[in-house]
Amino acid sequence: MNIAETVQAMGVVGAGGGGFPTHLKLSSRCDVVIANGAECEPLLGNDTFLMEKEAEDIVLGLSLAMEATGARKGFIALKAKHPESEAALREALRGKENIHLVLLGDYYPAGDEFLLVREITGRIVPEGSIPLAVGVVVLNVETLRNIARAASGKPVIERTLTCHGEVRQPSVLRVRIGASFEEVIARCGGTTIDAYAIVVGGPMMGWVTTDSKAPVTKTTTGVFVLPRNHELIRKKALPLPYIIKQSKTACCQCTYCTEFCPRYLLGHNLFPHKIMRQINFGLEVPPEVIEGAVLCSECGLCEVFACPMELSPRVVNRAIKERFLAMQYRPTFPKRELDTRSDFPYRKIPMARIEGRLRIEAYKKRPLTHPEGVLVPSRVELLLKQHAGAPARPVVRVGDRVEEGSVVGEVGGEVSARVHASIAGRVVFVDEERVVIES
Ligand code: SF4
Ligand code: SF4
Secondary structure, eight states, X not given: OXXXXXXXXXXXXXXXXXXXXXXXXXXXXXXXXXXXXXXXXXXXXXXXXXXXXXXXXXXXXXXXXXHHHTOSEEEEEEETTOHHHHHHHHHHTTTOTTEEEEEEOSEETTTOHHHHHHHHHOOOOOTTOOGGGGTEEEEEHHHHHHHHHHHTTOOSOEEEEEEEESBSSOEEEEEETTOBHHHHHHHTTOBSOSSEEEEESOTTTOXXXXXXTOBOOTTOOEEEEEETTOHHHHHHTOOHHHHHHHHHHHOOOOOHHHHTOHHHHTTOOOOHHHHHHHGXXXXXSOOHHHHGGGGOOOOOHIIIIIOTTOOOHHHHHHHHHHHHHHXXXXXXXXXXXXXXXXXXXXXXXXXXXXXXXXXXXXXXXXXXXXXXXXEOOSEEEEESOOSSSSOOEEOOOTTOEEOTTOEEEEOOSSSOOOEEOSSOEEEEEEOSSEEEEEO
16 A cells, blocks of 8 residues: 555545545645644644644654655644744754754744745745645645644544633643544533633634534534623624625725735735625626635634624635536636735734734633643544545444444545444444444
8 A cells, every 4th residue: 555545545635624634635646745734723732732743743744745646845833932842843853854843933824835846946836726736735734743643553532632711720621533632622511601602623714613512523623612792603603694784885995904814915806805895796696706715724814813894705705606616607717927015015914903802812811721631532533524625435334343443434436434433332323424332
């Protein structure tokens, strides 16, 4: 088995949140691999923790990824504000002449992979394309750790995540996949309030749920407990028709959403203010300006920072993307020379300002702890779609006995990933969406 096949067999997917099956990236050829440890979402600390504690495995994973893709150069990007992680990585990189550390400033969205590619290589990913188009593969640091584990026969059954907000002991935890948010919160001493909602992922790009029994997946980077009436929860929970109605009445066409948009600044033809203007004419016709919505990374900078009217071009762009998907319409973009806009170097938004806008500064004052050990629950709910692409196909039945690490979901399509049992036990429920195991 080559590296890509091993990684596929062990169910490795992008751990940064995207969940793209990693074997597909490792099956391609490129000249540069970038390890993304920028961790630019506010309050997240899991990648930083991993870079400090498992630097050797991250470097090994990066070396394996470079070998698989034929890349001659590797880079590890992290923020300069984490000297412990930097020191651990420097130690692990001794003698590795072809891998370099890149220290980033504390701005948002430093971890956007298109921006990383530009920052490190000077290349600009074409519109509607991926970094591979310019000879680069970008992998999150936990993904690289998982590649290293896969090489020694260990499947992905665990995840490192940050649990923060209204919990007694904000922490970075190691958690078996399929554990519930409730168990994660309990491991952090429980909540400090009764009426709460959870932001899954980071405060900028995460989604909201009130279902505390929902399971941790391979892409769960964070579990943030916030009061139900917190501004962030209220905004994230607004229904689309309301957002559109609000946009139609309140958008003053100030253009700030475009002027601060990282993808616009990179040189892409994404003009959120024009899209906001256009939606007054309905979402049915996809003219050129509307097609630009597919270039949106959904970083959230426009809604959190740029817009003085607190509107959300991000949500509008997402709605347009979903509409295109339903129509099976895929816009194409003409090949052209790209150059960054003149304001590109001056529009890096300091994290402190983002945190202020999100009204989460108070949580930042509470440092993250790092409890020993792994949270291993007695019951796990393993979703069969924890990744981009087609769901995995269940290969176990109710009553089957499974061992830790055995396959419970087989690759379900060209773009798909395996799912493994994260605990040993008996299968108590199976359908097309999930496998539940009790020990
Ligand atoms: S979310 Fe807003 S700022 Fe971010 S890429 Fe999309 S339009 Fe630009
Ligand atoms: S920043 Fe807000 S008000 Fe200004 S153009 Fe964009 S959506 Fe409209």
